[in-house]
Amino acid sequence: MALEVLCSATVDSRTWSDAVKWLLLYGPPDIREILTQASSSATSHCYPGLRAKGFAADGQSCYDVRELADFLGIPEVELLEKIAKIEQEAGVRNLFDPTETHELQ
Numbered sequence: 867m868a869l870e871v872l873c874s875a876t877v878d879s880r881t882w883s884d885a886v887k888w889l890l891l892y893g894p895p896d897i898r899e900i901l902t903q904a905s906s907s908a909t910s911h912c913y914p915g916l917r918a919k920g921f922a923a924d925g926q927s928c929y930d931v932r933e934l935a936d937f938l939g940i941p942e943v944e945l946l947e948k949i950a951k952i953e954q955e956a957g958v959r960n961l962f963d964p965t966e967t968h969e970l971q
Contacts, residue, residue, distance in 0.1 A: 868893065891956055913937050920967035926960075928967045 871877050871885035890901050906927065909916065916937045918927035935942040949960050 869897070887956070891958065918970060920964070920969045922962050922967055928962055931961075 868885040868888050871881055872889075874882075877885075886901060889897050893901070916929065916933065919930050920928045922928055931945060932942055935945040938945065946961075952958070953960055
């Protein structure tokens with residue numbers, strides 16, 4: 867059903883976003899990989915100066931919170947609150963201590 871939402875030309879942006887989120891969390895591994903690559907490509911296109919600082923054990927790109935907040939034009943505290951809300955609602959972890967990540971060379 868979530869894939870049908872993504873293919874719909876008439877679905878509203880909130881429903882589409884919810885379908886993507888569901889697929890990233892619970893979808894088949896091949897779909898999650900495609901969406902992760904698309905997200906990375908969109909991030910690079912929309913924020914060309916934003917660079918991942920490293921990656922988590924699962925391969926997730928990791929960014930500096932201050933730099934990310936600057937790129938988004940929001941206060942760091944607001945960004946941390948949004949990330950915490952997503953973590954709580956989705957039951958996933960998105961904030962990592964730098965000691966838990968592998969630095970990009």
